[in-house]
Amino acid sequence: MKSFTNKEIAALEHLYKINLINSATGFKSANLVGSISNSGIENVSVFSSVVHFGSAPPLLGMVFRPTTVARNTYDNIKENQYYSLNHIHQDMMKEAHHTSAKYPFEVNEFDKTALEQEYKPDSKVPFVKGAPVQLLMKYANEYTIKENGTILLLGEIEKLYVQPQLIHNDGFIDLSKGNVVTINGLDGYVKTELIERLPYQRPKK
């Protein structure tokens, strides 16, 4: 095995380091976050840090890095409390990745990509049309990570939309069947195939 100590990691060239460490968690979720400022400027931005924190209430977290373009999303969420999560279909991955470009606040990424906004009857935030899974989220809380200034933002699922053919009888959503991608590192887009669902495990005698 090739190895890297923490001192060696700290001394790596910047791009090498961020590629390496961003690949080191394993695969990541691929979401487009839709938001809108109170002044009406829409934003859509790719995130790979959405993680499950609980099912009752249904609570999801995402990580914001203080100095990135993603702060437009953060500011919008703080302003109006609501945002959308949209799973990235393989056919939209190039457009989704383009939202990582550092546009100023006043630019609407929907105008710079082929991604299309969609407004549901009962919400005021933009969703991404065609996403196989869409979630309307409401801001719940945030925790500032003192080690590096990142922010863990928690939101509660207000409403969940799923393509009906993806849902198994027991509530499982088959993301591979929906052609949802996963992310490897900073820039690797990955297609998937469900091997199998494994049964609930009980201790062996």
Add this chain to the structure above:
Amino acid sequence: MKSFTNKEIAALEHLYKINLINSATGFKSANLVGSISNSGIENVSVFSSVVHFGSAPPLLGMVFRPTTVARNTYDNIKENQYYSLNHIHQDMMKEAHHTSAKYPFEVNEFDKTALEQEYKPDSKVPFVKGAPVQLLMKYANEYTIKENGTILLLGEIEKLYVQPQLIHNDGFIDLSKGNVVTINGLDGYVKTELIERLPYQRPKK
């Protein structure tokens, strides 16, 4: 689209609800966490909540639910500060999934599965032999999520081991090439194929 409001989610049958909400983030990382108590009892347990929090220092988070078997892992980490993360290869997924069985503290999951422990010369925690990526982690901090009592535990990478053929020239680790799986929901094990790495994006004029 099939839809579920937050009230409808709260009223769902328990298993349906946890399957649905655990699938709603998108794909999840698949790791085996290796740990050991000060009394010498090893533990290995599957986690799907490891997420990147920063590259300098290299900081990864994972989520502990207060009432699950995973607390053996938490207790071990609190006792000796170190633990290992091991990416799950497709060939070990059934054994990995079995570690979700609720064994009492005194049972060593390495004895109940075909997973083999591996000790590196410079560390006292068990790694999982054959994992394509292995990380020696040191406890950094924890944040209790007041909304539901879960714990976000942060650790710093002390040492990273990677199969050399997986590393690109710029530090990217090709997890698909290493047959690392990703997890869908609570029990779906998924194989992957890298579609492509997309270039760094700059704003369009």
